Amino acid sequence: xxxxxxxxxxxxxxxxxxxxxxxxxxxxxxxxxxxxxxxxxxxxxxxxxxxxxxxxxxxxxxxxxxxxxxxxxxxxxxxxxxxxxxxxxxxxxxxxxxxxxxxxxxxxxxxxxxxxxxxxxxxxxxxxxxxxxxxxxxxxxxxxxxxxxxxxxxxxxxxxxxxxxxxxxxxxxxxxxxxxxxxxxxxxxxxxxxxxxxxxxxxxxxxxxxxxxxxxxxxxxxxxxxxxxxxxxxxxxxxxxxxxxxxxxxxxxxxxxxxxxxxxxxxxxxxxxxxxxxxxxxxxxxxxxxxxxxxxxxxxxxxxxxxxxxxxxxxxxxxxxxxxxxxxxxxxxxxxxxxxxxxxxxxxxxxxxxxxxxxxxxxxxxxxxxxxxxxxxxxxxxxxxxxxxxxxxxxxxxxxxxxxxxxxxxxxxxxxxxxxxxxxxxxxxxxxxxxxxxxxxxxxxxxxxxxxxxxxxxxxxxxxxxxxxxxxxxxxxxxxxxxxxxxxxxxxxxxxxxxxxxxxxxxxxxxxxxxxxxxxxxxxxxxxxxxxxxxxxxxxxxxxxxxxxxxxxxxxxxxxxxxxxxxxxxxxxxxxxxxxxxxxxxxxxxxxxxxxxxxxxxxxxxxxxxxxxxxxxxxxxxxxxxxxxxxxxxxxxxxxxxxxxxxxxxxxxxxxxxxxx
RNA sequence: GCCCCCGUAGCUCAGUGGAUAGAGCGCCUGGCUUCGAACCAGUAGGUCGCAGGUUCGAAUCCUGCCGGGGGUACCA
Numbered sequence: 001x002x003x004x005x006x007x008x009x010x011x012x013x014x015x016x017x018x019x020x021x022x023x024x025x026x027x028x029x030x031x032x033x034x035x036x037x038x039x040x041x042x043x044x045x046x047x048x049x050x051x052x053x054x055x056x057x058x059x060x061x062x063x064x065x066x067x068x069x070x071x072x073x074x075x076x077x078x079x080x081x082x083x084x085x086x087x088x089x090x091x092x093x094x095x096x097x098x099x100x101x102x103x104x105x106x107x108x109x110x111x112x113x114x115x116x117x118x119x120x121x122x123x124x125x126x127x128x129x130x131x132x133x134x135x136x137x138x139x140x141x142x143x144x145x146x147x148x149x150x151x152x153x154x155x156x157x158x159x160x161x162x163x164x165x166x167x168x169x170x171x172x173x174x175x176x177x178x179x180x181x182x183x184x185x186x187x188x189x190x191x192x193x194x195x196x197x198x199x200x201x202x203x204x205x206x207x208x209x210x211x212x213x214x215x216x217x218x219x220x221x222x223x224x225x226x227x228x229x230x231x232x233x234x235x236x237x238x239x240x241x242x243x244x245x246x247x248x249x250x251x252x253x254x255x256x257x258x259x260x261x262x263x264x265x266x267x268x269x270x271x272x273x274x275x276x277x278x279x280x281x282x283x284x285x286x287x288x289x290x291x292x293x294x295x296x297x298x299x300x301x302x303x304x305x306x307x308x309x310x311x312x313x314x315x316x317x318x319x320x321x322x323x324x325x326x327x328x329x330x331x332x333x334x335x336x337x338x339x340x341x342x343x344x345x346x347x348x349x350x351x352x353x354x355x356x357x358x359x360x361x362x363x364x365x366x367x368x369x370x371x372x373x374x375x376x377x378x379x380x381x382x383x384x385x386x387x388x389x390x391x392x393x394x395x396x397x398x399x400x401x402x403x404x405x406x407x408x409x410x411x412x413x414x415x416x417x418x419x420x421x422x423x424x425x426x427x428x429x430x431x432x433x434x435x436x437x438x439x440x441x442x443x444x445x446x447x448x449x450x451x452x453x454x455x456x457x458x459x460x461x462x463x464x465x466x467x468x469x470x471x472x473x474x475x476x477x478x479x480x481x482x483x484x485x486x487x488x489x490x491x492x493x494x495x496x497x498x499x500x501x502x503x504x505x506x507x508x509x510x511x512x513x514x515x516x517x518x519x520x521x522x523x524x525x526x527x528x529x530x531x532x533x534x535x536x537x538x539x540x541x542x543x544x545x546x547x548x549x550x551x552x553x554x555x556x557x558x559x560x561x562x563x564x565x566x567x568x569x570x571x572x573x574x575x576x577x578x579x580x581x582x583x584x585x586x587x588x589x590x591x592x593x594x595x596x597x598x599x600x601x602x603x604x605x606x607x608x609x610x611x612x613x614x615x616x617x618x619x620x621x622x623x624x625x626x627x628x629x630x631x632x633x634x635x636x637x638x639x640x641x642x643x644x645x646x647x648x649x650x651x652x653x654x655x656x657x658x659x660x661x
Numbered sequence: 662g663c664c665c666c667c668g669u670a671g672c673u674c675a676g677u678g679g680a681u682a683g684a685g686c687g688c689c690u691g692g693c694u695u696c697g698a699a700c701c702a703g704u705a706g707g708u709c710g711c712a713g714g715u716u717c718g719a720a721u722c723c724u725g726c727c728g729g730g731g732g733u734a735c736c737a
Contacts, residue, residue: 035680044679044684046715056715084717086680129737168737296735313664321735328737357720393665394732421666422731426673442729470699478697485694504699514684516674519666521730528673528686533699535674535685550696604675618692618701625695639696661699 001110003588005030008041008089011075015067016045019060020053030089032585039080041087041582055251057085076415079446096577097634099584100641101564108644109154116157122381123149126163126250126257127388130239131171132200132448133193134249135517136513136524137389137423139456143513143654144420145387146255147599150652155594159380161256163247164335166263166328167239171448172202175219175242176235178203181216186486193245194455196238201451223657225325227268236264247361249456253506254654256355259378260363265347266335268366272326274345275334284405285319295322299402317398329395333402340403340411341380349375376434383414385597390419390519418597420518422446426525429454443523454524456509464498464506467531467538471497471661503656507537510654514603535607537655543610544650545661546617547643552659553624554636564640565633575616576638582612583645590652599653606649 009028026048033039046064050057061081068079068089077092103110125145128138149159166172178184178199186195207213223231235606243260250256266272279285285297299319313486319330337343347364348371355361362375388396396417404412423446430437430444435452437444446453446614482488490499514531516522532538570582585605593601616638623639626632648659 025683029679031679033680038680042680042720047679050717082680084680132683164737291737298735315733318735323735327735327736390666391731392737419665424730467699474697481693487695487697489697520674521667523673525673531686533685536699538699539685542697546697546700553696579678600675604684611684614700615702617696618698620696622696661697 001108001587002113003236003591004091004584004615005032005041005588007075008043010043011068011072012043012064012087015064015071016049017184018067018071019063020049032581032588033088035088035579038082038579040087040091040577041089043087043089044085046081046087050085058083061085061087091581093572096572096580097564097567099580100637101644103202103583103641104564104637106644108641108648110645111587111648112156113587113591114156115591116152116155118158119382120158120160120243121152121385122160122162122379123152123385123387124162124339125149125387126166126246126255127165128243128246129166129169129171130246131175131241132197132242133191134246134456134507135423135446135453136456136459136529137446137449137453138246138457139249139253139509140420140423140513140522141387141389142250142255143253143510144418144518144599146253146654147249147510147514147602147652148385148387148418148594148597150654151590151594151599151602154590154648154652160258160381162259162261162339162378163257164261164263165239165243167236167243167265168224168267170217170221172235172239173217173224174203175200176220176231176238176255177213177216178206179238181213182206191245191457193242193249193592194457196242197448197451197453198456201447204449224264225267226247227264238535239601249460251356252457252460252502252658253510254356256357256359257361259349260352260361261335261347262364263331265364265366266331269345271334271338271343271345272331274343275330275337276320278337278406279319279333279402282406284402288316293318293322296320299398299405301398301401316378317395329398332395332399335405336384336399336415337408339379339381339384339412340401340408341413342408342411346379383416384411385416385418387418387420391422391423393417393419397615414593416597418518421521423522423524425454428527429525432526443521454526458472458631459509459529460502460505462526462530463508463532464501467504467508467532468497468501470532471501489548500658500661503658504532504538506659507650507655508532509537511537511540511603514599514653517600518598538655540606540610540646540650540655541658542661543613543617544643544646547613547639547646550623550636550639551643557624563633564637565630567633568631573620575619576635579612579616580638582609583641586645586649602649602653606646606653609642609646609649613646 009030012030013024013028029045030041030043033042046057046061048058058081064087065081067080072079075095076089078090080088082088125146126142128134131159149161153161173180175196182202184199184202220231220235223229224235285299288294288296288298292314293316296318298316298318301315301317319327348368349362350365350370350372352361352363400412400415425444425446427437427441435444478489589602589605623632623635650657
């Protein structure tokens with residue numbers, strides 16, 4: 001469905017053409033009015049035309065209003081000019097009734113305009129180093145990436161979601177050393193990833209006390225790099241086990257992937273060698289013979305060396321060190337080339353497993369014998385989006401710039417770093433974790449190495465526990481109320497209650513991660529994150545539960561039923577109109593949120609829409625008891641429209657849809 | 662030094678060229694005999710960090726400054 005503001009802009013463009021005297025090619029601004037008492041939509045177009053026509057803007061607005069009144073067709077009920085020169089537009093009841101009909105007919109999928117069809121996007125997110133449990137910072141990454149992927153898919157883009165797993169770094173070696181040479185006690189029946197998080201912290205401390213361990217780490221790291229031998233196999237197995245835990249954590253929040261890509265496979269399959277050759281051919285990198293980077297292969301960026309307080313530095317970026325190891329950025333260049341299909345090399349693929357939504361998760365493999373010929377074609381993206389925190393903006397830019405220097409300008413332009421600010425801990429949260437905090441500190445950085453972190457599972461567990469307790473309490477009061485005549489409700493089984501609590505926890509956690517702008521640092525606080533009232537994911541689910549309740553009762557009562565029906569003859573009531581206008585705004589909001597890669601915009605919209613429904617709900621007599629059949633049918637249709645559209649919005653946000661709460 | 666992000670109500674944050682700057686939380690007040698009160702209605706609370714500039718119009722764009730954070734690794 002085309003967004004309302006664009007439909008109106010098309011109408012207004014015609015009007016401007018008639019007023020100006022020739023076809024109008026300039027911009028035609030139309031906005032959702034922030035003055036619902038005056039208008040549904042408004043345009044300030046007359047301001048811009050005033051200078052061009054050298055006439056007072058209000059005069060022009062009046063002419064446009066007059067023209068639209070005669071040419072507005074069935075879409076508009078009124079068009080009026082208002083000082084200083086706004087053009088206020090009111091949609092007609094018949095148009096609103098048509099909206100209800102269309103939203104229901106399309107089961108809420110009104111924002112799917114198909115603009116993205118055929119343009120494959122490769123989107124990478126999560127990317128947790130497989131040596132520890134996911135914390136809320138990783139969770140933010142995954143929520144952002146998953147929601148952006150869902151938004152793009154709803155607009156028709158084929159999106160391939162990849163999760164890059166760096167299983168060859170020192171962090172994995174650290175944990176392997178800790179597992180082998182330290183005896184870290186397990187905490188009850190804690191999951192493997194949580195245990196490894198503890199081991200990781202313990203081994204950091206052990207290095208200081210026992211230097212032989214540092215040698216052990218070098219040994220493990222060497223084995224990992226060579227990919228040969230028992231140590232390398234053990235390291236790989238550990239990494240895979242932890243990665244499986246991380247995937248399970250994300251699956252709790254409905255986050256899945258298409259493909260896992262392992263750094264060890266990138267190394268083993270010689271991705272870097274190919275990229276290296278290309279970089280050399282194109283003269284993008286040079287071998288330094290003097291200066292601070294002597295003996296390295298570097299990308300020359302700066303103007304030579306610069307003297308700073310910290311000593312002599314260069315702005316050049318090292319890709320291969322003097323010890324001939326390949327830096328992360330270098331590997332990322334090869335990986336980025338592969339994503340665009342520029343490398344001329346590919347992984348082998350095998351099935352990793354089935355995911356919660358029934359889709360297949362694939363993984364790369366270096367072994368040709370494991371290759372599954374039924375694997376889909378991966379990579380070859382037209383666009384590549386990397387969801388990585390904003391501290392890595394510089395290395396990301398280096399990667400894209402190297403693509404450009406190699407002659408891949410289009411691909412460099414089609415490379416996007418979705419940079420988001422990190423999650424840190426509030427002073428209260430840090431203290432709750434037993435971390436010593438400075439008096440004047442306002443936040444504490446998370447650190448897997450230092451053991452300062454809130455785990456994603458911990459957040460979900462605490463939310464689920466709180467929600468389960470709240471549900472139990474409600475069930476008690478419901479039963480007490482039923483004693484004194486209120487309608488009885490069937491109490492869910494313990495199993496159902498636990499399942500519901502988990503799904504509500506998902507909603508709360510995901511919404512919390514999205515309610516901050518991507519560039520806004522989240523100061524994680526338990527009091528805010530565990531909230532189940534106010535602007536939360538729970539509020540969203542509750543609004544839908546209310547709507548579902550009405551739909552159920554209307555259907556059970558065998559009344560007119562929730563079919564779209566004409567607007568009431570004495571006009572659409574204000575509460576109904578406000579709700580419907582919100583519903584109708586969905587296509588516009590989704591398009592801009594997706595284009596800006598800003599899930600917050602959709603999350604805020606979802607909240608606003610839920611508010612509109614709750615107001616409608618509370619300020620409208622019970623629909624199921626409505627005696628005026630025409631009005632009951634209209635409102636039943638309106639509720640149905642909300643139910644479908646809002647359900648679709650929640651689906652794009654990755655928030656579970658519940659019938660009961 | 663250079664680059665990026667942040668600065669809006671007591672707190673946490675939306676709003677990035679349009680009309681009277683909003684929400685949640687917190688404070689105070691009111692509302693469940695009818696669709697689930699995890700809700701709704703209302704009160705109080707703001708020189709939008711500061712100073713210039715552009716514009717019919719600036720929280721929003723430009724310049725300079727102040728405060729906070731991050732980056733500028735032969736770590737990932």
